[in-house]
Amino acid sequence: MRLPAFAPQLKRDPLGGADRIPTSYSTTLMLLELIATLCTGLFTGAAIYVNLVEHPARLEPGTAAAVKQWRPSYRRGTVMQASLAVAGLLSAVGAWLQGRGTQVLIAGLLIGLVVPFTLIVIFPTNKQLADADLDIGSTKAAVLLDKWNRLHAVRSVAGFIAFVLLLLHLGALL
Secondary structure (H helix, E strand, O other), X not given: OOOOOOOOOEEEOOOOOOOEEEHHHHHHHHHHHHHHHHHHHHHHHHHHHHHHHHHHHHHXXXXXXXXXXXXXXXXXXHHHHHHHHHHHHHHHHHHHHOOOOHHHHHHHHHHXXXXXXXXXXXXXXXXXXXXXXXXXXXXXXXXXXXXXXXXXXXXXXXXXXXXXXXXXXXXXXX
């Protein structure tokens, strides 16, 4: 009695490379792209939520309360958002190195760019908002909060574009 051989299932390569590629191989190759898409989607959802829901809600009780709420929110959100952006970048670059396409690389670089953008462009505003000497009820504090939200929106847009690029690329492959 002969045991059946366990060969990987084959399917047509949607990118037009090899005529047939093992399903398990293509799934492994797609894993990094899926991770990049997941991280970018989570980053984008959180960023858009902050711009459209959290920040306007924090402003409702007044500038002083908004600054008080912004400080711990920023401190906690930074870890999550930075981790997702870096993981999205690294997994997209890894997927691109495995041949997943230039669109994946562009999306990865776009989500990765939010980190230096935050450090170079947004951080000076963050530093002023976190300053213990800031009069939290002042017009200056209100202006800083408004500026922060506009700058944060750039991150939301970058994340959204990167997420759409990844989704479109995945959609073309499925």
